[in-house]
Amino acid sequence: MQLSTAVERFLTAVQLEYGYSEHTLRAYQRDLAWFIDFAEETGARELADCDIELMRGWLWQRQQQGLAATTLARNVATLKSFGTWLERSRLVPGNPASRLRAPKAPRDLPRVLADEQMRRLLARVEGRGDAEHPESLRDHAVLELLYAAALRVSELCSLPITGLDAGARTVRVLGKGGKERVVPFGGPAARAIDTYLTVARPALIARAAQAASAASQSAASQSAGPQSARHDALFVGNRGGKLTPNAVYRLVARELEDEPGGGPRGPHTFRHTAATHLLNGGADLRVVQEMLGHSSLASTQVYTHVSTERLAQSYRQAHPRA
Template identity: 50%
Template sequence: MDIHEGTAAYLRHLAEVRRLSAATVRAYRSDLEGLAASCSDVELATVDLENLRAWLWQAVQRGDSRATIARRTAAVRGFFAWATESGVIATDPSLRLVAPKRGKTLPKVASVDTLSAVLDRLASAAGEGDPVALRDHAVLELLYGAAVRVSELCGLDVDDIDRDRRTARVLGKGSKERVVPFGLPALKALDAYLVRGRPALLARGSVDAPLPALFLGARGGRLGPRAVYDLVSRELGPELGAQVGPHALRHSAATHLLDGGADLRAVQEMLGHASLGTTQIYTHVSSERLTASYRLAHPRA
């Protein structure tokens, strides 16, 4: 078996056995493409540590970031661990492969005042009745109010919203379902969108049967992640930088919850993190914000 056949079999395993999302499988495919190209003339069973180090060195020479190289190395280790456990190869050549450590970076977080100003501006635009403006306001209110991932938001159907309980049923990573709460401002924005925005967008579509999707694009189809990225970048870019995306609202919601005294495990459950350690990054954000405020405000700082 050559390495291309091996990686293809591994990607099928990720999709069909581990049931990872299509987006995650695409990410693994992207990470493994460089390895397959580097070792294209070598049988999978004969790939050794030197082949892997050569692949790693190519990434360094290209100027790939430490985080990118570390992520791709993790993907390669996962691939060879699977190949060894499946009996495709006799020994795992990646066990001694050392990648550069990731640099410690804290997530970008918008201030409460900034988000309030952005959401107020979107609410004012939505008041004019334009269906896209009504949708955009509801999208940002729900991204921030429920701290959901962009894939979870775009995957929502109308029936996933429980107005009485103010909750949304989302499908997270690993096809794990969870129910997340949201606040009254998000409910009001959703109500306005569902009454005045969504029907107008739905009428623009060419399909005969009504779509169940909660959020619709300008042409009446299900709203895609790219459109949400563009919206967030346009609204929050001036504050957080041009590369800001929907995850910034999730980061901000988690940080503001902890700033307000929320329990760490409750935040973990809301975010759908499998590990508490993933959620703990937001305690560092809160700590840094407290330290910065202290240094600016305390007379003996």
């Protein structure tokens, strides 16, 4: 069997059987496409040629290209998953990637906004809310829920209306690996979501339907034009379809431009901020782990480091004997 054929079969299994996210699938596709290119350049086209030395050679080449340790670690994880599948499928006698070791990536502390920054940002977005511009009301609800429930952007965009329990103030989200969890949110987010559902969402859907009707004379316009809201997504975009992660990224980046501090400007900043604020407020680490949907407590513990570093910075700035 050719190596490229084995890779195609593995990716099909990942897509149809493993329940991995689209993001993970795309990462596997990219990594293994680069791996196949390297293998073919070295003359290793058959599956029998896929051994640990070939894999180490590819990783060494990637390292020489100056790629970050985090990227190399992801490459190793991809090869290990591929090798495990090969072994389980009995296409090879053993996992050729079993002895690969990922480089240790330096752990950078995530960007976290101060309490006052978050209050100021959300108040600013709320102040721009206008029924004449329903997207402004939606944007306010999106940001409130991102922060209140510490959601991943993929979880927010795929959240169905049926996943919202307005009375209990909870959302039922589908996280990484298809794991479901119920997350609470507070009063400000509840009010923003209620306004969005009663005012903004119907207006966005109606506007999209009107645009689709106006374009109905052209078959080409119908196929590529505005989307009708034939889905159950809680948050809809300006054209009536599901709100996309890219749209949320642009929204968050725009709002973070006005806030001091460097670092990333994506939606994950709200998740980092929420987790840190919970711990600063006295929440138990295990509770925060469950809320974030982390399978490992180590993933949640990074936020204790953030809190400690913030305390150290305040001490150095304020204490006369620091």
